[in-house]
Amino acid sequence: MSDPERVEVPVPSADAPVAERDRVVARVREHAGRLARELARLQGGDYGRRTFRVDGGEWTLKYEAGDLDFLRFEGRSGLDVYVVSTKTDPDAADLSTAMSHYEAFAAAFADYVDSLRGVLDDVPDTFPDIASTGEVAAERDRIVGRMRDAADRMAAELHRVEPTEYGTFAATIDGTRWELKREADRATYVRAGGEGGVYLVSQYAPPAPGDVRRYAPAFRGFVEAFNDEVEELSDSLDGVEL
Template sequence: MTEIPFEAASADDVVGRRDDFVAAVRDHAGQLARDLARLQGGDYGREAFRTDDGTWTLKHEAGDLEFLRFEGAKTDVYVVSTKQAPEPEALATALADYEAFVDAWDEWVAGYEGLLDDVPSEFPAPASTAEVVAERDRIVAAMRATADRMAGELHRYEGTDYGSYTARVDGTRWELKWEADRASYLRVGGEGGTYLLSQYGPPSAESVREYAGGFEGFVTAFDDHVAELEAAMKGLDVGE
């Protein structure tokens, strides 16, 4: 086999130095990214910093450096990114302006000094919701006790562990679903309506105020339903 009579220069040294510079910038700019995230808030953010030679864009994701980009007259390069390492010559051009970028950062941060000096840090005490919540809970507990008793009666009469009873009160659909002798839920307004009783949590005080009167009508409708069942049973003649 014929040997090539010369050796090609290795790029290892250049690549190694390039990677060292990128790692150093990643560490330094990474701290700036964390500070940017703390200052701006949110999970994502970016900020542009202008120098005499170009514009630096710093972007973070959840406080971690996403990329650092330099856009100048002679080059446009991602100094740090998650995609690929920069070309060495473009990196060298960008790093010649890196100190100016840091100066622009310092000036930008200084612009926030004194921003909160006149902002009040003492506030009036908010009114307590304890009283209205206690009253809401008292009414809901009374509804729960009545609905559970209705559920028990339905469970005993129907002989099934699950079921529902519906009635219309002033044109609005009410539904009581039972599981054994306990109300699984009490819903007003059909699917997508308001749950006055459920396994997830109490209704709002506004909903209780709006529908408490209707609940009385719902119970009355239930009582009428039971009375009709009793009348129908009394009319049966099974003979001897």
Template sequence: MNEGIDFDFADTEDVAARRDEVVAAVESHAGRIARELALLQGGDYGQRAFTTSRGTWTVKYEGGALQYLRYEGKGGAETYVVSTKRQPDPADLATAMRDYEAFVESYNDHVESLSGVLDDVSTDFPAPRETADVVAERDRVVDRIREVCDEMAVQLHRYDGTDYGTFGTTVSGTRWELKRDRDRASYLRVGGEGGIYLLSQYEPPAAPDVRRLVGDFPGFVESYNDHVEELESDLDGVTL
């Protein structure tokens, strides 16, 4: 039974209140540093460490706002002076705050070291070359490939009698596949899954790909012609 126990104990309310007051002041002040770092480093998310004679301070920010301010003394002990998780121990906070002014000086030195760093950087850049001629030549070649493939699709549609189909063959050891939608070419892909689309419903091929592959296109057409010739021979001698 505890009715006879009457011991005094210290009230922590004043200590906790002072701790919260200090943390709030640091959060406001270091929050400005976090915003400046976000501007300086060119992103809303990041962190940076600043070294003093007594330890290392790490500022982490998210969305341009201070996420935490961590102090690590030379002995290795860490104190989250500002954190979204919990308030620091008052004694650890007091130790860290003895080095806070040095942290701010280290930050100021960092900013000062970048002053004028871009002064001698020239913005007199060479004019970029236009791609109009290359694109026009690419389109000329691709348009001709599409004309031929559309005609192949017409003939395949006429023979197969289905709305969708493919014709595939191997040219110089590489898989070529023409897919048709009724009597029009849907795509011409070279190299199987993950290959290059010489024809596509979505975007034109890159000019270097066209240059590299167009030399084998006649072989693809010849393979198609051989395929048609085999179909014709299959019907030779059929009488009704």
């Protein structure tokens, strides 16, 4: 009788089929990688995918950063296998079935490329002259420059009575909140509309011409509100004698 604690059945080596599978996958990876780069060139961008239908099922090619990410075959018989993947290797039998449809996939890819030949033949390559924004920008800059000059004078006057490094003046004009922020005696910004509003005067980008058109007329009211504030300060000192 054999000893049940001793198992002497030899363990077969998987080296040969694994090596053959890896050889096939490596060849497909190289070939499909070239297809992926061509697809990326056609579709534009660094990331994308496309599915190609063949008689036996569908092949999906996905690329990232212009390189092959995966190649997947979904057969009509229910087979679903990632022939090339960054996560797992395919089963050898599934790979064999999928590869019987690979030539059809390559032909479908070639047909797709051929279908795009001449697609741009009737697209015009001449375009209308570009209209200049020079006059609009210059007028915007002129108006904003005058607003900045006024804002700087307001900041200087505020600094004379409030000799702090930073300060603000705010007023509501026709239901819109206006705010001037200063640093010492210079205006940092003039904003209309509160938080998230429009910066008519700024240390950064100038406002859009449409915003200037909308808010510039009300800037006069903001200056008048400032003058009224200064007048009230003057009145508060009337009658003070030393």
